[in-house]
Amino acid sequence: MKVYISIDMEGISGIVDWSQVDFRRRPQEYEACRRLMVGDLNAAIExxxxxGADEVVVADSHGRMSNLPPEEVHEAAVLIRGSPRPWMMMEGIDESFDAALYVGYHSMKGTERGVLCHTISGRVVDAIYINGVEMGEFGLNAALAGCHGVPSIFISGDQAVVEEARRLVPNIRGAAVKWGVSRYAARCLHPAKARRLIREKASEALKALDEFKPFRVDEPVEVRMRFVTSTMADVAALMPYAERVDGRTIRMTFDDYPTAFRGIRTAIAVAYPVEER
Ligand SMILES: [Zn+2]
Incomplete structure (x- = not known):
C-alpha cells in the first residue's frame, strides 16, 4: 500500500502562536517546534x-515547505520539500496512492476556537467557497486527492480542524492533539500522548481503508473567493475567468477541480502584494 502524508505546522501538538511557526520571528522556538512537527509525523508514519503501508511519501507543506529536518524523518518515507510547487500542500499526489493523511492541520479562517485558523494566506484570503460550500485547507486538498481517486482517511490537529474535516468526510479518523481556548491559546496534550494517539488513529484508519471513498467535488466547479481588502479583489478580478461579485469577492467557474485549484492559487499570488505600499 502506498500512502501520502501532507503535513502542516499550525496543528502540531503544543503549537499555539505564529512566532512558533516562523523561523524569522523566534528562531530558537521555531527550532523546537520543528522537532515537535517531526515527532507527530513519525508517529503517523509508524x-x-x-x-501494512510499504511506501510513504511526505509533503512538507508549511511556509516555505522545508521545515522538517530530513535526517529525523522516519527513513521509510520519501520527503518532498521546498517551494514553489504546482500542487502546493499536495505535491506528488496521483493515482498510484491508496490513501491520503493530513498531519498538523488547522481550521479555516474565522473558526471559533480554531487554533491559528486561516485559509492558505491569512493576509489575503477571508473565505473560499467551492460550489457554495466554504472550505479550509483540508477540504481544498482532500478534493485534489479525490480527483486522483485517493480517499482522505486521517487528520491530526486541533479539535476544530477534526470537526471541520468530519463535515466533509464523516468517517475520517481524527487525532485531536489540542483544544482551542482562542485563536492563539489551547489546552495541549503532552507531545508523547499526542504521538501515541496519532499513531493509533492513523493505523486504525489505514486498516479500515475499505470503508472510505474519495472526497470529490462536482464539476464544473464554481469558486467564490472573498479577500481581506477590496484592493485585492480589484486586481484578482482582472484574471481571465474572474467576475466581480462585490467589494471583496470574485467568482470563477472552471471545468475541472485541478484547474480551479490553480485558479485559486493564482488569484492569491496576484492579490498578495497589492497592499504593500
Ligand atoms: Zn502552515
Missing part, C-alpha cells in the same frame, strides 16, 4: 507502517 501507524501506517503497522497497518
Amino acid at each position: 501507524g501506517v507502517l503497522e497497518a
Whole structure:
C-alpha cells in the first residue's frame, strides 16, 4: 500500500502562536517546534507502517515547505520539500496512492476556537467557497486527492480542524492533539500522548481503508473567493475567468477541480502584494 502524508505546522501538538511557526520571528522556538512537527509525523508514519503501508511519501507543506529536518524523518518515507510547487500542500499526489493523511492541520479562517485558523494566506484570503460550500485547507486538498481517486482517511490537529474535516468526510479518523481556548491559546496534550494517539488513529484508519471513498467535488466547479481588502479583489478580478461579485469577492467557474485549484492559487499570488505600499 502506498500512502501520502501532507503535513502542516499550525496543528502540531503544543503549537499555539505564529512566532512558533516562523523561523524569522523566534528562531530558537521555531527550532523546537520543528522537532515537535517531526515527532507527530513519525508517529503517523509508524501507524501506517503497522497497518501494512510499504511506501510513504511526505509533503512538507508549511511556509516555505522545508521545515522538517530530513535526517529525523522516519527513513521509510520519501520527503518532498521546498517551494514553489504546482500542487502546493499536495505535491506528488496521483493515482498510484491508496490513501491520503493530513498531519498538523488547522481550521479555516474565522473558526471559533480554531487554533491559528486561516485559509492558505491569512493576509489575503477571508473565505473560499467551492460550489457554495466554504472550505479550509483540508477540504481544498482532500478534493485534489479525490480527483486522483485517493480517499482522505486521517487528520491530526486541533479539535476544530477534526470537526471541520468530519463535515466533509464523516468517517475520517481524527487525532485531536489540542483544544482551542482562542485563536492563539489551547489546552495541549503532552507531545508523547499526542504521538501515541496519532499513531493509533492513523493505523486504525489505514486498516479500515475499505470503508472510505474519495472526497470529490462536482464539476464544473464554481469558486467564490472573498479577500481581506477590496484592493485585492480589484486586481484578482482582472484574471481571465474572474467576475466581480462585490467589494471583496470574485467568482470563477472552471471545468475541472485541478484547474480551479490553480485558479485559486493564482488569484492569491496576484492579490498578495497589492497592499504593500
Ligand atoms: Zn502552515
